[in-house]
Amino acid sequence: MKVLGWFKSFGVFWYDFIIGDDWRVAVGVVLGLAGTYWLTHSTSGAFWWLLPALVVVLLPVSIYRVTRRGR
Amino acid sequence: MSGSALFLAVLLACLVEAVEALTIILAVGTTRDWRSTVIGMFAGLALLAAVVAVLGPAVRLIPLSDLRLFVGGLLLIFGLQWLRKAVLRASGHKAMHDEEQIFRTSVEAARQASAEARAFVPDWYSFTLSFKGVVLEGLEVVFIVLTFGSNQGNIPLAALAALVAVLLVVAAGVVVRAPLARVPENTLKFVVGVMLTSFGMFWGSEGAGARWPHSDASLLAIVPAVAVFAAVLVVVFGRNGAPDLPTASRTSAGAA
Numbered sequence: 001m002k003v004l005g006w007f008k009s010f011g012v013f014w015y016d017f018i019i020g021d022d023w024r025v026a027v028g029v030v031l032g033l034a035g036t037y038w039l040t041h042s043t044s045g046a047f048w049w050l051l052p053a054l055v056v057v058l059l060p061v062s063i064y065r066v067t068r069r070g071r
Numbered sequence: 072m073s074g075s076a077l078f079l080a081v082l083l084a085c086l087v088e089a090v091e092a093l094t095i096i097l098a099v100g101t102t103r104d105w106r107s108t109v110i111g112m113f114a115g116l117a118l119l120a121a122v123v124a125v126l127g128p129a130v131r132l133i134p135l136s137d138l139r140l141f142v143g144g145l146l147l148i149f150g151l152q153w154l155r156k157a158v159l160r161a162s163g164h165k166a167m168h169d170e171e172q173i174f175r176t177s178v179e180a181a182r183q184a185s186a187e188a189r190a191f192v193p194d195w196y197s198f199t200l201s202f203k204g205v206v207l208e209g210l211e212v213v214f215i216v217l218t219f220g221s222n223q224g225n226i227p228l229a230a231l232a233a234l235v236a237v238l239l240v241v242a243a244g245v246v247v248r249a250p251l252a253r254v255p256e257n258t259l260k261f262v263v264g265v266m267l268t269s270f271g272m273f274w275g276s277e278g279a280g281a282r283w284p285h286s287d288a289s290l291l292a293i294v295p296a297v298a299v300f301a302a303v304l305v306v307v308f309g310r311n312g313a314p315d316l317p318t319a320s321r322t323s324a325g326a327a
Contacts, residue, residue, distance in 0.1 A: 017210070017211075018145065018148065018149075019148070020148070020152040021152065021155075021156075022152075022155070025148060025151050025152070025155070026148045029144055029147045029148050029151070029271075029275075030144065032275075033140060033143070033144050033275050033278075033279050036275070036276055036279035036280070036281050037140070037279035037280060040279055040280035040281050041280055046281065046282065046284075047276075047281045048276045048281040048282060048283045048284070048289075050276070050281070051147070051272045051275055051276050052272055052293075052296075055147075055151065055268065055272060055297070055300075056300065058151065059151055059154060059155060059158075059300075059301075059304065060304055060307070060308075062151070062155050063155055063158055063159060063162075063164075063304060063308055064308070066155075066159055066164060066165075067159075067162075067164050067308055
């Protein structure tokens with residue numbers, strides 16, 4: 001049981017360290033990177049703007065969710 | 072990115088983490104036992120050095136584009152976390168990170184804990200708290216040094232910036248022997264959030280195969296653009312009047 005507890009705290013630490021408070025942001029970033037990779041390698045267009053566009057959406061939405069909860 | 076930009080980015084990020092670690096060390100050391108606290112600090116530093124020794128050479132073996140994709144993604148997630156908290160603090164929706172309050176809370180907790188000697192450590196509580204503080208805050212420093220340094224092919228310069236940051240904070244801590252409350256930590260965190268997000272977007276896109284217009288020079292536009300965007304969000308989400316919130320008292324590696 002002690003070992004299980006240790007593994008749990010280890011997992012919680014890394015989740016908190018990497019993912020943080022809003023897992024949607026992490027998922028959004030992974031999808032954005034995958035999308036950029038796929039579009040860049042399957043078409044001839046320039047897709048450097050995809051991640052900035054994602055940040056413009058992700059950051060305010062994540063902040064809005066917190067401010068809405070506080071009301 | 073030039074060497075000075077790399078140095079500045081790593082220095083600022085490491086300053087923030089070093090201030091947080093020092094706050095914990097000073098709180099425990101001044102109220103409990105300095106010897107155990109210092110042993111805990113050096114044990115934490117030794118563990119971090121081992122992590123760097125193992126991960127440093129391993130990071131160099133990864134192809135640059137894969138490294139940029141992975142590191143860019145992580146930096147972007149980190150950066151958005153920092154920026155999100157910085158905007159929430161600046162707009163009054165989250166309590167400001169107050170080292171003085173954290174120092175007081177840590178001192179109170181340290182005074183109430185009972186003393187227990189183990190092996191060559193006179194006070195196990197001081198050792199554990201100091202060790203954890205150094206490792207948790209230091210892990211983020213290690214991550215920043217390795218990722219920024221390896222991406223620019225200059226880990227020694229990134230390590231030097233981290234070392235300068237730690238020495239600056241330790242020197243200031245020795246002089247004042249109190250929490251570094253005057254360091255504008257929340258402003259620093261805002262700047263670091265902007266930098267992590269900017270470099271994360273840049274390296275992530277490059278690692279995924281996209282090419283930015285004007286290559287590295289595009290960072291000169293990305294960084295100010297992210298800063299302006301975050302400042303606009305502070306105004307948009309800003310509360311009317313002064314925020315009436317309790318002070319944040321939690322410190323962890325991920326708690327930007």
